[in-house]
Amino acid sequence: PTEATAVIVALRALRNGARPDTREVVDRALAKLEAAAAAGSAAPRIDPGADGGDPDTALLATRLQDAADRGRQVDLTYYVPSRDEESVRTVDPRGVVSTGGVAYLDAWCHLAGAPRLFRLDRIREAVVSESPVVTDPEPPRDLAEGMFARSGGTTPVTLRLDPPARWVVEYYPVEEVRPQSDGGVEVDLLVADPRWLTRLLLRLTPHARVVDPDGAHPEFTQTYTAAARSTLGLYT
Structure with a gap:
């Protein structure tokens, strides 16, 4: 041995x-x-x-x-x-x-x-x-440019996560993590499908929100808000 x-x-x-x-x-x-x-x-x-x-x-x-x-x-x-x-x-x-x-x-x-x-x-x-394996065979991703290389089909998004939602950092690929004074974090991640982001935000409610100080991506907040109202309507 x-x-x-x-x-x-x-x-x-x-x-x-x-x-x-x-x-x-x-x-x-x-x-x-x-x-x-x-x-x-x-x-x-x-x-x-x-x-x-x-x-x-x-x-x-x-x-x-x-x-x-x-x-x-x-x-x-x-x-x-x-x-x-x-x-x-x-x-x-x-x-x-x-x-x-x-x-x-x-x-x-x-x-x-x-x-x-x-x-x-x-x-x-x-x-x-x-x-x-039951999924279609695919080669492993190329990490030559780092773990989260940008592409033309992705959009950078910043999320503000309260402490109960910090698990996102370990569960999903993120580009950068910035700890906050209250124990939460701000994370930058790349989004290829806005629908995926909406589903994630619904899971994290009320402990996450999109940070968009420049108003560059209002569609993310608008889509999430509409989905949240629609979901809430199912219980009223």
Whole structure:
């Protein structure tokens, strides 16, 4: 187990800068070594060095990438810091990606009903099942320009979130978070579909609102207000 772990860490380092054809060979070797290491009842930790990364995270990344390559669902136990709780969810993995030195699993989350990025260091447990993914296969997103690259089809929106709604920061991709004196936050996020924003605001009522000091996007507030009145009308 000690030798297997050492080789796994070395291969992970090699994989980061490898060409696609070499990476395919490395991935096959990693999958076999991971299985061998897992068979040991007490595989010891080793110090991979300052640039070697965490061996446990490297092993997890290998397993998750293998699940994505084979089209198998994964059951995740995931820690959400903003709520200080763990959630259990089933995902269709698309691949392991990284940015800023942090590795993420890009996957379709069946609990959220949408694609999500899961930090590997917050995954408490990952069980690869034999159930095939049920969503259309897609490649993992490209994080070369950062996690939340802008596109022509998205609109930047700022939300003011009261403390009960702070969970949005961990649950949805946001560009920037600015803490407020009352414990709430202002968050900047990119919206591709105004209907999604309206549904989110309805869920967060009364603890969220659109911040639009320049009056650049009055349609978001207007659409939400109309939807809220319509919903309220169902109860009167």
